[in-house]
Amino acid sequence: MIPFLFITLFAASTWFIQSYYKNQLAQFKIDALNDNDISKDKYLQLIKAQSDQKLMVLSSKVGELEANIERLNMLGERIIEKSALPKEEFDFEALPASGKIESVATDDSFQSSVLLNDIENLDQHLIKKEKQLQRLEIAINNRHLLDELYISGRPVKGKGSWISSLYGTRKDPFSGKLRSHRGVDIAGPAGMPLIATAAGVVVEAGQRGGYGLMVEIQHGNGLATRYAHAIELTVKVGEIVSKGQQVAVMGSTGRSTGPHIHYEVLKNDRQVDPDYYIHRVAG
Incomplete structure (x- = not known):
């Protein structure tokens, strides 16, 4: 009778221990999966934050380039007005299409490609404006040189002659x-x-x-x-x-x-x- 009870108790204890550790192992696996999911979420959140930051930097760059082009346009227009050169020869009025964003879109990769394309276009606009200003400088210098070499007026300075x-x-x-x-x-x-x-x-x-x-x-x-x-x-x-x-x-x-x-x-x-x-x- 005693051996039977001992065997029964041993079997029950073994089952209980195995069941306990199985439950612990299952809980550990569940916790590990949860931790892994949390790590994945944190990683995705970090990537999203970095993407948002990159998009805002790109957007800020677009705004900066647009502001520079606008300043160059204003400078060119003022110079043309003062120099009396033909305005139609120098285009300082048109502004490039804006790609600046106020908030980050859900499709970050698409928004990034749009902004990068805008930056490339604005860069080309800046190169164009620089060449226009160089042409304007040459035209002004030539006009100034012609005016300087143009004999005119009296050879005296002041009143009373x-x-x-x-x-x-x-x-x-x-x-x-x-x-x-x-x-x-x-x-x-x-x-x-x-x-x-x-x-x-x-x-x-x-x-x-x-x-x-x-x-x-x-x-x-x-x-x-x-x-x-x-x-x-x-x-x-x-x-x-x-x-x-x-x-x-x-x-x-x-x-x-x-x-x-x-x-x-x-x-x-x-x-x-x-x-x-x-x-x-x-x-």
Whole structure:
């Protein structure tokens, strides 16, 4: 009887232990699966957060590129307005289509590809705008250079001057005889600034017979100007001068009866009437 009870108890204990450990093993597997699912969820959440962050960075980049293009457009339009260049030659009005997002879409891969495409398109727009601005800079520089080389206006700065003798035949103030006058005389107070009527290179600066103290400037295309009877010269031979720059001071040196400038315009080394150049407007 006792052995039977012992065997029965041993069998029951064994069953109980096996059942307990089976249940524990099953619970462990369930817990492990749950933990694995949680890890997967955390991993997916991390990937989603990173995707969201990348999308927002891309969206911010799109907005930055669009803002840069808009600034370039505004700059180009202002430059064209001030330069008086033909506006139709330079397109600074059109804005590229926007791909900027305010919230992240559910299909992140699709949204990313859209933004990357927008960034590529905007980059091409920036390259185009840069080339347009380079063309505009060249056009302005060429226009400025032409204006600088364009002989125009009086060779005096300030008020109080007047044309006292025109180009052509006149009575010589010293001999009283008729004599050819190869320039225009502009009288004014001594000390008045004398300015270059166009940009060029100083080829002569000093004393020259009846001209007194004189400056001669070469402007290219066979054109030159002379500024005579000065009391003082402010430039030297070889110096590059800009339009409107002072080159001398009005005086009465050389063959002169009073403070004035004898102004000549030469075309292919021959004097021509300066009146045309004095009264024309630059540009």
